[in-house]
Amino acid sequence: MSIRISGITEAKAPLGQGPSPYRKIFLAFVLGFSLLSIHVGLKAQDPVVSSKPDAPALAPQTPQTGTSPDSASLAIVISSGDALEVYVYDVPELSREYRVNSAGMIILPLLPKPVQAAGLTTDELARTLEEQFRQAGRLRRPEITVAIKQARNSVVAVDGAVKSPQMIQVSGSTKLIDAISQAGGLSEDAASTITVTRGSLALRALALEGGSATRTVSIDVHKLKDGNDPTSQFVVWPGDRISIEHAGFFYVLGNVMRPGGYNFRFAQEQVNVLQALAIAGDVAPAAKKNKAMIIRMNPKGPQGRDEIALNLKDILDGHAPDPILQANDILYVPSSGSKRALRAFAATGPSIVSGTTTGMILYSRY
Secondary structure, three states: OEEEEEEEEEEEEOOOOOOOOOHHHHHHHHHHHHHHHHHHHHHOOOOOOOOOOOOOOOOOOOOOOOOOHHHOOOOOOOOOOOOOEEEEOOOOOEEEEEEEOOOOOEEOOOOOOOOOOOOHHHHHHHHHHHHHHHHOOOOOOOOOOEEEEEEHHEEEEEEEEEEEEEEEEEOOEEHHHHHHHHOOOOOOOOOOOOOOEHHHHHHHHHHOOOOOOEEEEEEEEEHHHHOHHHHHHEEEHHHHHHHEEEEEEEEEEEEEEEOOEEOOOOOOOOOHOOOOHHHHOOOOOOOOOHEEEEEEEEEHHHHHHHEEOOOOEEEOOOOOOEEEEOOEEEEOOOOOHHHHHHHHHHHHHHHHHHOOOOOOOOOOOO
16 A cells, blocks of 8 residues: 655555654655645635725715616716816825816826816716826826816805805705705895806706706796795706896985985886885975986996986976986985085095995885
């Protein structure tokens, strides 16, 4: 009988005579080496585990299971002004924040020219950068991830006649009335029309839904506030701009009972001279009714304004038309025989006409 270990055959020793100590050591070494070889061979068949360190969690990937083509097409694209976090594996010098300039480009070191970023998704830009580095011969096997750190199109801008104009952070579509509420609601001089200027995300979403993809939409404030009107459900998307017009003010100054500025209640409201006087509490006893005037902004006029003479007696008697006031008009009623007051007003009038009303009382008619 013989024992074969790794190709070595050892004859059986005669009964009563064991192998020498050196031979025992040699056989133990061969046996150990054989077991180690078997272990290494099995280990080599295990799946390879990459030693590549995990990239920073810049842009967590959403599982694609169940993702519809429509939702994929609504992926937010990069826009001018966005701040991007670019991670280049194993090249920390290139891994940092980059800002997309007004031309829609980003500039990376080692690349000979700027790279177009606006209009691409983060994955598309990452693949574009990898190709650019390969073509430039700067990196042999570039691995790049891109994430939007701060997106201009992740906000809805609300400006105009609201109490707190601001950029509102949104993650998706939101009701127009809710966006206005976050800006403090409408101010007292808000007009009756809201203008929504659509961004690229809204236009794509509306096109997919088969709706109207109009760039600019006008919304009636009264319909928006009516919960039974479909307009109350109007939604805005990231990248949209909401603008609310100011209805404006008119001013009644001089020798009247309550001088100051008064807001138009809505953009189309018409207030004539007699109505304005009634709103201001009527003229005071010493008023010079035949020397009243309307002061109206006119860049081409003398000193940037026109002076329209009025005879309040004739208007009251129906012998003269009752003019309609415009936004920023000043109805001025001087005191009887007071030329000094008129001269003082002439010195301060331009600041009022130009919109500077420091120290003036502004009245709300709501």
